[in-house]
Amino acid sequence: MNIKTLRYVAGLALVVGTMAHAQSNYPSKTITMIVPFAAGGPTDTVARLIAQSMTKTLNQQVIVENVAGAGGTIGAARVARSDPDGHTLFLHHIGHSTAPTLYRKLTYNSIDSFEPIGLVTDVPMTIVARKDMPAKDFKELLSYLKANKTKVTYANAGVGSASHLCGMLFMTAIDTELTTVPYKGTGPAMNDLLGGQVDFMCDQTTNTTSQIKSGKIKAYAVTTKTRVPSLSDIPTANEAGLPNFEIAVWHGLYAPKGTPKPVVDKVASALQTALKDTTVKQRFGELGTEPVAAERATPEALRTFLKVEIDKWSPIIKKAGVYAD
Incomplete structure (x- = not known):
């Protein structure tokens, strides 16, 4: 060598x-x-x-x-x-x-x-809205969105985020295009939802559970096959009238x-x-x-x-x- x-x-x-x-x-x-x-x-x-x-x-x-x-x-x-x-x-x-x-x-x-x-x-997703949203339940929410689609604002954390994907599927499922407001993260989007600057969003339970329980936002449905134990009083989207709408993050x-x-x-x-x-x-x-x-x-x-x-x-x-x- x-x-x-x-x-x-x-x-x-x-x-x-x-x-x-x-x-x-x-x-x-x-x-x-x-x-x-x-x-x-x-x-x-x-x-x-x-x-x-x-x-x-x-x-x-x-x-x-x-x-x-x-x-x-x-x-x-x-x-x-x-x-x-x-x-x-x-x-x-x-x-x-x-x-x-x-x-x-x-x-x-x-x-x-x-x-x-x-x-x-x-993580399950939740369909939530500002606390003063007029719709009392999911059925009324769908009617409200369809009737006010040019006025309703949908918040998400930016293209490719979980909230964006959920919103995209949701709008396809209800055949209604809404005004989308993208943010640089779910935290800022949630802050504006809490302040009433935007109308609703689809977000993970890890970010919405405490806000829902404190009454700071209004919850309409979860996106899982069965109800979420920590939010047991909130129906699934399927129960609420939107069949086969399921997404977990x-x-x-x-x-x-x-x-x-x-x-x-x-x-x-x-x-x-x-x-x-x-x-x-x-x-x-x-x-x-x-x-x-x-x-x-x-x-x-x-x-x-x-x-x-x-x-x-x-x-x-x-x-x-x-x-x-």
């Missing part, structure tokens, strides 16, 4: 040894969990709950950073460019599966630019592509521990959701599920003709 070959082998051994050491010592610093929406929204709430628990398991602080804009694609792009060492994580919802169809010029690939870690939760955790498998597995284990955490389960329940089953909180399950969801939403979005630059 000549000198050049010996140097190459030694260098390779050094690199491999350094990588193995880094993986065995993971995490070696604070972990940043990117949420691609404004603070105070439903995805932010989910992230902060599991981040608190994962902090204890990983023995390093897991902080949540909100990188909002463009329906979650700005935050996603930032994570895709991050070092694949496990110190940058990404929590996104159903919008991660719709972005490939909604956006013509993504700088990343929803599948190929990330390492899936696991599913987190499926799933959340998944990711790392940048190339993150070593031992690191991915360690984060996945911490996620699974978080989803069994009594405090997390209790808070999820109060917010109208629950952790996914253990077999869904794995890299393999999220990888498969994401592909299925992309295939599911692509024809729906194309038929609606909704795109963003």
